[in-house]
Amino acid sequence: MSGIDQSKIRNFCIVAHIDHGKSTLADRIIEKTGLLTSREMQAQVLDNMELERERGITIKAQTVRIIYKAQDGEEYIFNLIDTPGHVDFNYEVSRSLAACDGAILVVDAAQGIEAQTLANVYLALDHNLDVFPVINKIDLPSADPQRVKDEIEDIIGIEAQDAPLISAKNGIGIEEVLEAVVQKIPAPSGNPDNPLKALIFDSLYDSYKGVIIFCRIKEGRVRKGTQIMMMATGAKAEVVEVGYFGPGQFIPCEELSAGMVGYITASIKNVKDTTVGDTVTDVKNPCAEPLPGYKKVNSMVYCGMYPADGAKYPDLRDALEKLQLNDASLHYEPETSVALGFGFRCGFLGLLHLEIIQERLEREYNLDLVTTAPSVIYKVHKNNGEIIELTNPSNLPDPTEIDYMEEPVVSAEIMVTTEFIGSIMELCQERRGRYLGMEYMEETRALLKYELPLNEIIYDFFDALKSRSRGYASFDYDLKGYEESRLVKLDILINHEEVDALSFIVHADSAYERGRKMCEKLKEEIPRHLFEIPIQAAVGGKIIARETVKAMRKDVLAKCYGGDITRKKKLLEKQKEGKKRMRQIGSVEIPQKAFMSVLKLDDK
């Protein structure tokens, strides 16, 4: 493999707004270059997690190497790095971009530029990538390629008039895209004889090989036997194998050298040793300094995860352990709740990440989970000068010990058609947004800029945004920093007992409203018992809202007609089954889903 001509390598990625056809284009490229026959093609080869395909999103970065015979008669090596499209995975995206030399920007011919288009393209430009646009879905009746081209030039400021017009779904214009990759994306640079400097952009755990590091060799070379070191974590290991990415398989090779994208295995047992963004170098001949841009990824959103069946606690622990092997951004530590028993406080990059992990635990590990309301990290400044990073509302110190509190704030960009500007601004206002400005993209669309507290957007902001704009608004955000805020802990008491798993932190001004809604919601969720159950919301011991679940005085009596016992039994079974999914708090049985009800308080 040594002696590969760098000028024949193209390392690139595809960036797009969600649903604009990124993964479909990737599939077509793979198919066109003959790597797989269409019979072997399963729709969206790169999204290989069941969940990814179902949701139509890319969660993990995926990489594939393909050979393309260009019109100039030469064979080119394409390394296509498919990146996650969601804002939760921004850092992963940025590291994947850093492994590329150029990017294809896919824009939907009907929808035009969306919030994530902008976010991703700016990210790519920040990494000095050469970006060229393609207009996808040109066969849609509503396609308006010329308008979209103009939009790209006006808004992003990149040349778009000769952008390939394609339909990834129907295989139209793919050849043109491949040629453009050869023409418009620069070949990598870097000297194979310099000390090794490779960027980790992803890693994967394999039970036989250990951690598989996905990397882009920026300088130098690496081969079997090279003693390597991860510069940020300091972990050292001896390379067992290097290779490149076939579709769905790893193909070993002799050596990876500057400009190449491939993998390294070195019997590393822990993915934490190989964090994304870190630089790999040669222990014997180290490079002077690591590649720029490495940062430790921090969780933005925390929640408690508990097995519905307490006996499944060890299973949950094992499952989290296994998931973490492949997802270094997942954090968890054991915690105990009076209401829910033993479980874990888990940290995620964002709400989507949370949902994905939750769904994978339920699906791949067959666990029934109770998840508490997600919380952001609050900074609690105590009177004694101590600062606590609070991830679990239950751990909030006594208010008398608190000097002040800070909460994370994001800067958000919302792209919306002009007719919905009013309702979206209203939404942002309700969520304590600070209006920063608005830019008209074209006559019918505007980009709204707001600063929003993160805790106002982690619940259901995205849903609310979509429903108030009939699905047209798109949204992107960036963590800006921490700001002082008047925050209080809202406690819920059921039958006069405080239920720790239902407590959450809320802005003082919305405490009353949220408390009231929460009580109403819980009243619906908690079945009637033989006795009356008061549900109360309290702030600092003061009751601010109350509802009552009335005692059950009589239950219905079906006439058992003609000896049809089966039906009667089904009724009783339903009642009994319902009981199993309950949590016992004192003498009250609370359904599992009540713990999630805090999530859905926006009823507009």
Added chain:
Amino acid sequence: MLSVYIHIPFCIRKCLYCDFLSFPAEESTIEAYVEPLLEEIETESPKYAAYRVDTVFFGGGTPSVLKAGHIEHILSKLRNCYKFTEDPEITIEVNPGTADRQKFEKYKNAGVNRISIGTQSVHDKELKVLGRIHNASEFFETYRMVREAGFDNVNVDLMSALPGQKAEEYGATLRTVMDLKPEHISAYSLIIEEGTPFFDMYGTDCSGTEQSLCLPTEEEERLMYEETGKVLSKEGYYRYEISNYSLKGKECRHNIAYWKRYNYVGFGLGAASMVENVRWRNTAELQEYLNAFRELKPNGKALKNIKEEIQHLNLNEQMEEFMFLGLRLTEGVSRAEFLKMFCIDMEEVYGTVLKELSEKGLIECSERIKLTQYGRDVSNYVMSHFLF
């Protein structure tokens, strides 16, 4: 012993709350139904050679839409093919407006000795709301004819918690019916079942309905239910089951067979059976049922099996049923019978449940386990505890 249930799935018009297997049908369909029914009774009979029939119950639908001659046919077929006990209870359900004096006399001659009149209410306003085909005076007329025909064992079906019903109105219904002195009164509360017109009208909320037609609140419903017990017990009616009241010795034996898990076999469309701890039900597809006996196999069996949902009850299921069915009866269940039937002490199986429920005041435990009054009010809650 064996109880026989015969299902007649026809009615003049479906009531708005009804979710039983019943529908209006052409005269010719009704005629055509009797034939396979007679076939089924005959072809099944060899299996029951060792049993003696103690009760027969014609239920529906409205069995009285059949001609009296059909009932005669069916009963004589039964007598020809099955052995009977000496004094069998033979009941037919009738709806006011579907039978006249002559019909009742024919029933009597055919051997029917118990009449169950479904009236549900004696207020015209309520009958209209329910979508019944008759008015109150037709009920009184029917009741009179039944007595004149010489029946000395009569049940009246009543329903409480009707839309717009007040406790006083229900009380008045009870007293009016009681004054007629039927031997037996069945008093159920209205249940809004999915798939019925009532479900669309009252099922989710009643904000769309007039105030005067709203369903009673749960508390009102409970008051009516309590009222039933109070009013009836004064006049010597004994509540032998959650919703059934009778004069001494006039309990419905057929009904009790269900709660005591005696063997019963159901004939006709959709009829349910339980024989020696096997439960099943007949097909609910009319065409399938009508065709099933067109041709018989050489061994005399039906060409097509119409038995569905066949379920062999395991020991746990038998114990569950023993408890939750038996508890419907005022006398409750007996520890000794449990031991005899399952060869295991009830305490060993249900000790914790019994303790919990009796601590909550829902059941009384001695040799017999019985629901308390409170336990009857929330009987589903209590009974669900006995499921495994």
